[in-house]
Amino acid sequence: MTRMIGALLSLAMTAMLTQAAMAASSANGEKMARRWCAACHVVAKDQASGTTQAPPFSGIANRPGFDASKLALWLLLPHPRMPDMNMSRSEAEDLAAYIADQGR
Numbered sequence: 120m121t122r123m124i125g126a127l128l129s130l131a132m133t134a135m136l137t138q139a140a141m142a143a144s145s146a147n148g149e150k151m152a153r154r155w156c157a158a159c160h161v162v163a164k165d166q167a168s169g170t171t172q173a174p175p176f177s178g179i180a181n182r183p184g185f186d187a188s189k190l191a192l193w194l195l196l197p198h199p200r201m202p203d204m205n206m207s208r209s210e211a212e213d214l215a216a217y218i219a220d221q222g223r
């Protein structure tokens with residue numbers, strides 16, 4: 120009986136942790152986007168405007184062939200015209216998840 124309860128508890132914990140991880144990623148991406156990217160990009164629907172050269176995140180997400188995992192990798196590489204954000208892999212994944220949400 121005790122063992123059974125233990126098993127159930129750890130199942131519930133796993134479910135909770137998985138949910139937290141999934142919810143965290145896009146929400147954390149939004150925080151980073153508003154802090155680091157909003158100066159140039161329109162990162163959310165409630166944002167009036169970015170600069171003209173930087174594509175809005177909703178546009179990026181709606182492109183044919185958009186792939187959040189490719190985007191996460193791309194974000195890790197420094198590229199011209201954007202400052203090198205020097206972000207971690209999980210931060211890049213959070214940002215990509217957030218950008219993907221903007222296409223819906």
Ligand code: HEC
Nearest residue numbers: 152155156158159160172173174179194200201202204214
């Ligand atoms: C200093 C201004 C600036 C900041 C800050 C900035 N970007 Fe950009 N970004 C640009 C510009 C300009 C382009 C277009 C590059 C080009 O066309 O050569 C771009 C392009 C991109 C693209 C590629 C779009 C495509 O055409 O495929 C992505 C994705 C992107 N930015 C994500 C981000 C994210 C995520 C952040 C925040 C961590 C960020 N950017 C911060 C200016 C900026």
